[in-house]
Amino acid sequence: MSSIYIHIPFCHSKCYYCGFHSVASCKDQSKMVDAICKELILRSDFLNGKTIETIYFGGGTPSILKIEEIEKILNQIKSIHTIVDNPEISLEANPEDLNKDFLIGIKNIGINRLSIGIQSLNDDILKFINRRHTAKEAIEAVCLAKEIGFDNISIDLIYGIPNQDNSIWEENLRKIESLPISHLSSYCLSIDDNTVFSKKEERGEFSQMPEDESEMQYRMLVEWTKKNGFEHYEISNFCRDGLISRHNTAYWQDKPYLGIGPAAHSYNIETRQWNCSNNPKYIKAIEGGHIANEIEERDLDVQFNEYLMTSLRTKWGINLKEMEERFPKAWLEHLSKKIIKFKLHLNTSDNKVSIKEESLFISDEIIAEFFI
Amino acid sequence: MKNIRNFCIIAHIDHGKSTLADRLLEETKTVSDREAQAQVLDDMDIERERGITIKSHAIQMDYLKDGEKYILNLIDTPGHVDFSYEVSRSIAACEGALLIVDATQGIQAQTISNLYLAIDNDLEIIPILNKMDMPNAMPEEVKDQIEDLLGCDRDDIIEASGKTGLGVNQILDTIVEKVEAPKGELNDNLQALIFDSTYNSFRGVITYVRMYNGKIKKGDTVKFVSTDSEYKVDEVGVLRLQPEERKEICAGDVGYLILGIKKSTEVKVGDTVTSVESPCEKAIEGFEEVKPMVYAGIYPIDSEDYEDLRASMEKLQLNDASLTFEPESSLALGFGFRCGFLGMLHMEIVQERLDREFNMNVITTVPNVMYMAYTRKGEVFEMHNPSDMPEPTVLDKIEEPYIKAQIISQADYIGQIMSLCLEKRGTLTNQEYISPTRVELSFEMPLGEIVFDFYDKLKSITKGYASFDYYQIGFRPSKLVKLDILLNGESVDALSTLIHNDNAVYWGRRMCEKLKDLIPRQQFDIAIQGAIGAKIISRETVKAVRKDVTAKCYGGDITRKRKLLEKQKKGKKRMKQVGNVEVPQKAFLAVLKLD
Ligand SMILES: Nc1nc2c(ncn2[C@@H]2O[C@H](COP(=O)(O)OP(=O)(O)OP(=O)(O)O)[C@@H](O)[C@H]2O)c(=O)[nH]1
Ligand SMILES: C[S@@+](CC[C@H](N)C(=O)[O-])C[C@H]1O[C@@H](n2cnc3c(N)ncnc32)[C@H](O)[C@@H]1O
Ligand code: SF4
Ligand SMILES: [Mg+2]
Numbered sequence: 001m002s003s004i005y006i007h008i009p010f011c012h013s014k015c016y017y018c019g020f021h022s023v024a025s026c027k028d029q030s031k032m033v034d035a036i037c038k039e040l041i042l043r044s045d046f047l048n049g050k051t052i053e054t055i056y057f058g059g060g061t062p063s064i065l066k067i068e069e070i071e072k073i074l075n076q077i078k079s080i081h082t083i084v085d086n087p088e089i090s091l092e093a094n095p096e097d098l099n100k101d102f103l104i105g106i107k108n109i110g111i112n113r114l115s116i117g118i119q120s121l122n123d124d125i126l127k128f129i130n131r132r133h134t135a136k137e138a139i140e141a142v143c144l145a146k147e148i149g150f151d152n153i154s155i156d157l158i159y160g161i162p163n164q165d166n167s168i169w170e171e172n173l174r175k176i177e178s179l180p181i182s183h184l185s186s187y188c189l190s191i192d193d194n195t196v197f198s199k200k201e202e203r204g205e206f207s208q209m210p211e212d213e214s215e216m217q218y219r220m221l222v223e224w225t226k227k228n229g230f231e232h233y234e235i236s237n238f239c240r241d242g243l244i245s246r247h248n249t250a251y252w253q254d255k256p257y258l259g260i261g262p263a264a265h266s267y268n269i270e271t272r273q274w275n276c277s278n279n280p281k282y283i284k285a286i287e288g289g290h291i292a293n294e295i296e297e298r299d300l301d302v303q304f305n306e307y308l309m310t311s312l313r314t315k316w317g318i319n320l321k322e323m324e325e326r327f328p329k330a331w332l333e334h335l336s337k338k339i340i341k342f343k344l345h346l347n348t349s350d351n352k353v354s355i356k357e358e359s360l361f362i363s364d365e366i367i368a369e370f371f372i
Numbered sequence: 373m374k375n376i377r378n379f380c381i382i383a384h385i386d387h388g389k390s391t392l393a394d395r396l397l398e399e400t401k402t403v404s405d406r407e408a409q410a411q412v413l414d415d416m417d418i419e420r421e422r423g424i425t426i427k428s429h430a431i432q433m434d435y436l437k438d439g440e441k442y443i444l445n446l447i448d449t450p451g452h453v454d455f456s457y458e459v460s461r462s463i464a465a466c467e468g469a470l471l472i473v474d475a476t477q478g479i480q481a482q483t484i485s486n487l488y489l490a491i492d493n494d495l496e497i498i499p500i501l502n503k504m505d506m507p508n509a510m511p512e513e514v515k516d517q518i519e520d521l522l523g524c525d526r527d528d529i530i531e532a533s534g535k536t537g538l539g540v541n542q543i544l545d546t547i548v549e550k551v552e553a554p555k556g557e558l559n560d561n562l563q564a565l566i567f568d569s570t571y572n573s574f575r576g577v578i579t580y581v582r583m584y585n586g587k588i589k590k591g592d593t594v595k596f597v598s599t600d601s602e603y604k605v606d607e608v609g610v611l612r613l614q615p616e617e618r619k620e621i622c623a624g625d626v627g628y629l630i631l632g633i634k635k636s637t638e639v640k641v642g643d644t645v646t647s648v649e650s651p652c653e654k655a656i657e658g659f660e661e662v663k664p665m666v667y668a669g670i671y672p673i674d675s676e677d678y679e680d681l682r683a684s685m686e687k688l689q690l691n692d693a694s695l696t697f698e699p700e701s702s703l704a705l706g707f708g709f710r711c712g713f714l715g716m717l718h719m720e721i722v723q724e725r726l727d728r729e730f731n732m733n734v735i736t737t738v739p740n741v742m743y744m745a746y747t748r749k750g751e752v753f754e755m756h757n758p759s760d761m762p763e764p765t766v767l768d769k770i771e772e773p774y775i776k777a778q779i780i781s782q783a784d785y786i787g788q789i790m791s792l793c794l795e796k797r798g799t800l801t802n803q804e805y806i807s808p809t810r811v812e813l814s815f816e817m818p819l820g821e822i823v824f825d826f827y828d829k830l831k832s833i834t835k836g837y838a839s840f841d842y843y844q845i846g847f848r849p850s851k852l853v854k855l856d857i858l859l860n861g862e863s864v865d866a867l868s869t870l871i872h873n874d875n876a877v878y879w880g881r882r883m884c885e886k887l888k889d890l891i892p893r894q895q896f897d898i899a900i901q902g903a904i905g906a907k908i909i910s911r912e913t914v915k916a917v918r919k920d921v922t923a924k925c926y927g928g929d930i931t932r933k934r935k936l937l938e939k940q941k942k943g944k945k946r947m948k949q950v951g952n953v954e955v956p957q958k959a960f961l962a963v964l965k966l967d
Binding site for chain 2 (some may be wrong): 035251264306362367368369
């Protein structure tokens, strides 16, 4: 089983917090689609013929694309790879792009999961982070998608935004209560390099929310999801009816994936690779028949650390039996010492170890200590 | 032998010893252009990074004068007080010394103390006025000072510059003319003084010797006078930029011996090497035992590394004869060593060398001076560690070491210096103008007040103009109390300090505040308390970590996230688990930076 990720590096405008690779100009859009199709051919062997279980259009803003462009890419994938019977095919979409025609169009070509970036349901906050939609438009987009027949809808919300105090956050949560969603991703605002917020922070015009307050918002979120029938299956991800993001779960479960498009990451157990994050350079390389990327061979210690890091983010945790087969004894001894040290924060049963829900918020601290 | 000259370069810190040595090496073509770099003798990374000399460094040069070939053995020495033991041992291996004085700064405290060391050892002193190229050089004024100090002829002072090379030939000629050739008899029984040593993982211990009598070659059987242990000589040689093997080394030479010794404790700097067949009659007078100024515990971060740490310290001690240590244990930190240092810089360097050269990750505890404790039963003992302090019911009194401090400065700063010294519980004993604008002040004060940051403060209030030297003058009774620090209710012995009663409450408060800044948030709240006896005098809390799920794990970029966490983990490397609290290395030194 394996996955394909397609990165669409365009946005209508840049949000102030976002450090993901995208440019706010779509002039090379059709060239980019061609390049993506060509990269799919150039790297057709990357997954060694494994069947594809999930496809994910991420970005950037994939909903910027024309239906035909998305279809072209999907067809290209199908012509190269075998796809399972019930694939998960997701597309990240911004609310302002989700009109009726577009939704019907993507549904017809096989997109069966939508991830809609709502971020906040407060208009002042939306302005503050430079989003192009209002709260109302966001809600309407979700409802329309449901109406048109999407049964697997996820939304993104950001907490820990300065100015978005606990009462606004609570109101956000209340407002999504009635939304027809099956999945929620909610990340704490991080100040990433090369963003407007990071520049403002350097100039002293912006300061982050105090930890205690953002922790409170996380706890409110966890509380709320419990009350509303969500399962907390990864630090920042929640789902209903077992509708986990199969694609993202593959990342956390050490499954191989092929990432296509500028800045996309790929993984095939032996190596991790990432494409150059410059659109013209990427296109030029692909047109010349090669891939501009960096490759990292994975030494055993890297494998060990990454296994811990990805697995411990999820409710499934790590499997000590599996680890014994892969890694030196001494590392496992180190690990068991640390497990004892952090036992208050861990669930341990059989050979499985996972971080307790109430301790997920400090998972970085725990994982870093587990590292070899 | 009559063509050998052994000399060292001594001075106050930064007066340009190592730079002038560069010029001498260049002039004598001892160092090729390819090898040349500024302060080439400072070959340890720490020396290069910090721009100071830490170890004495011997090197042999050839020099031709009036058609005669001479061998000049130069030893560059450190100027910082903490490394004065290096200077005294180098002096013992020489017949002459270049006394360097910075023409922009004049005579400073270590100029005087190092000079006296050299005079005590009957060295021929060659005064050098260095940095003459600098626009703010004050040659006439400084020459006056040197004349007064040495009672030498004004014309004997050589004007020089390590920058331009001024005076270099004159210096070399003067060494040949004035410094005596070493005495000693080639045909006498072997007698050589070990003045330094180092550990090489392939060759074992390498000893550096000054040959007094006789000669030594590969294959000889020799012994150490103090231990009577016998060794076969694997290799002998001289110290060029790299060691160079020779067939033999003879009376008068400075060189090295490799004796196949793997156990570092077998070698003692100051010991005499002689031959087994015909031993010399008596040992050469060794070196005075070092008297540590400060003591601190050194503990492995990972308790399992204790034995490795011992082996590393023994090897380090070979190359740092001023380091002393003995095993101790701490409730908080487990097994470690109580170490004696010549000062704070020395302590810092030891810790850094353990890390760099031996890959030992250690914690250094709060340093303290040595106290004398008197019990009611009339017992007296040395306290190297605050936790040795007897219970109040048993304790009669405590004495702390006092020093005599000599401070030389521009007269303008007298006021500031006086108030600093009073604040440090000092009393002025003498005040003397050594020139109309320069004054020498003498104080008596507790050693405990000056070892930590006194010199830094002195330099900052006098804009770098004051210099300072001191010697111990015995113990005096003092009202000292033990300040304990409790983390989550558990007293951490490694954080205890003895302080003067009058300052106790203030220090207790500042210490807790400082620790609060230094101990990172952990998974639970940490209470930090200061206590004297059973009485809590201050309290702070480090709140538990709240969140650290910062970077998203999104779009499959696992590498970046891993690197972030690896960085987070690295930050923990220097932390020691004390009970259930992780205490970073720097917290133990917090007391030193309390204002
Ligand atoms: N202008 C000028 N600068 C010099 C001269 N000699 C040394 N310096 C500078 O003074 C500083 C100290 O020089 P060093 O040679 O390291 O002094 P040192 O006496 O060996 O110092 P320690 O070994 O740490 O006591 C360096 O920045 C040198 O570049 C000189 O003759 N002229
Ligand atoms: C790669 S973005 C693309 C989503 C889509 N373009 C949109 O804006 O709706 C995926 C999600 O990551 C989250 N995100 C991006 N930058 C973030 C940041 N600095 N802090 C927290 N969450 C962030 C946002 O919730 C965003 O919806
Ligand atoms: S959050 Fe979405 S729309 Fe905003 S800049 Fe990032 S990728 Fe583009
Ligand atoms: Mg030097």
